[in-house]
Amino acid sequence: MDLGLGGKTALITGSSRGIGRAIALCLAREGANVIICGRKYDKLLALEEKIISEHNVIVGSYKVDATIPESIEEMFINVKRDIGHIDILVNNIGDIEKFGNFFDLDDNDWINAYNLTFMSMVRFSKKTMPWLKKSSQASIINICSLVAHQPGRYNHHYVAAKAAMLAVSKQMANDLGPMGIRVNVICPSTLKDGGWARNVKDRANRDNISYTEAERVIENEAKAKSPLDKIGTADHVAALVAVLASDISGFSTGHCYNVDGGITRSIL
Numbered sequence: 001m002d003l004g005l006g007g008k009t010a011l012i013t014g015s016s017r018g019i020g021r022a023i024a025l026c027l028a029r030e031g032a033n034v035i036i037c038g039r040k041y042d043k044l045l046a047l048e049e050k051i052i053s054e055h056n057v058i059v060g061s062y063k064v065d066a067t068i069p070e071s072i073e074e075m076f077i078n079v080k081r082d083i084g085h086i087d088i089l090v091n092n093i094g095d096i097e098k099f100g101n102f103f104d105l106d107d108n109d110w111i112n113a114y115n116l117t118f119m120s121m122v123r124f125s126k127k128t129m130p131w132l133k134k135s136s137q138a139s140i141i142n143i144c145s146l147v148a149h150q151p152g153r154y155n156h157h158y159v160a161a162k163a164a165m166l167a168v169s170k171q172m173a174n175d176l177g178p179m180g181i182r183v184n185v186i187c188p189s190t191l192k193d194g195g196w197a198r199n200v201k202d203r204a205n206r207d208n209i210s211y212t213e214a215e216r217v218i219e220n221e222a223k224a225k226s227p228l229d230k231i232g233t234a235d236h237v238a239a240l241v242a243v244l245a246s247d248i249s250g251f252s253t254g255h256c257y258n259v260d261g262g263i264t265r266s267i268l
């Protein structure tokens with residue numbers, strides 16, 4: 001099926017590796033021009049080279065630190081000069097920079113999580129808005145997490161930032177719908193990709209077990225929770241981003257889509 005993304009331009013935040021990289025590759029495969037960004041410019045250039053060698057699309061690579069508003073300002077000056085148009089924004093940046101339970105986290109951990117995982121979405125959305133308003137196929141897709149609506153026992157700061165993203169995405173859909181801009185959220189469960197190694201290391205430390213043992217435990221736990229007996233990958237998320245960015249999803253906005261192998265307990 002042609003998703004009609006050919007010639008559209010997508011900005012994917014945090015696309016040097018993990019889920020963001022998979023999304024950039026998937027959208028480029030569908031014919032979209034891609035704007036990729038992150039702090040590690042060498043990784044972005046390697047991805048740019050790969051995309052250009054495989055697909056006939058335009059790629060713009062930009063070094064940015066999403067926790068610093070001035071860095072985002074500078075990036076957008078360069079995007080305006082080089083590309084000058086955006087139809088699709090995928091807010092993917094987010095991380096558990098420090099793992100812990102409620103009592104392990106200090107004020108700075110909460111503030112840093114909010115700044116990286118929530119405020120990056122706000123900042124990129126505001127900067128992209130003038131272009132989205134002009135696009136005939138404008139869409140924002142926020143990469144959230146299953147823990148935003150089904151929290152576990154750890155990483156309360158990250159859960160709070162993702163829950164804020166989920167709620168504000170709904171408000172954005174209400175606000176921006178009349179301008180023709182759709183806003184949707186994807187909530188992945190733990191994937192065997194992206195931040196996987198950091199999840200495994202945290203579990204190994206917490207349970208005082210080896211990396212290999214922790215990897216086995218997390219994978220088995222994730223599979224046991226899923227009716228499909230599977231653990232997901234970044235490509236599962238990327239495929240849904242392409243569908244949501246496409247006009248075939250033109251009547252879908254303000255929704256949260258789980259990529260979780262059926263782990264979510266509610267039927268909504």
Ligand SMILES: NC(=O)c1ccc[n+]([C@@H]2O[C@H](COP(=O)([O-])OP(=O)(O)OC[C@H]3O[C@@H](n4cnc5c(N)ncnc54)[C@H](OP(=O)(O)O)[C@@H]3O)[C@@H](O)[C@H]2O)c1
Pocket residue numbers: 013014015016017018019020037038039040041043064065066067092093094095096116143144145146187188189190191192193194195196
């Ligand atoms: N992996 C999972 O299991 C999972 C599950 C649910 C939700 N998620 C969410 O999915 C998103 C992507 O996760 P991932 O696992 O793919 O993470 P990842 O592999 O750690 O990739 C994160 C990306 O964000 C960029 N980034 C991080 N901090 C940044 C900053 N301050 N400024 C600019 N770029 C920054 C990184 O690039 P640089 O290092 O080059 O800056 C990288 O490209 C996150 O929002 C995460 O919360 C992931």
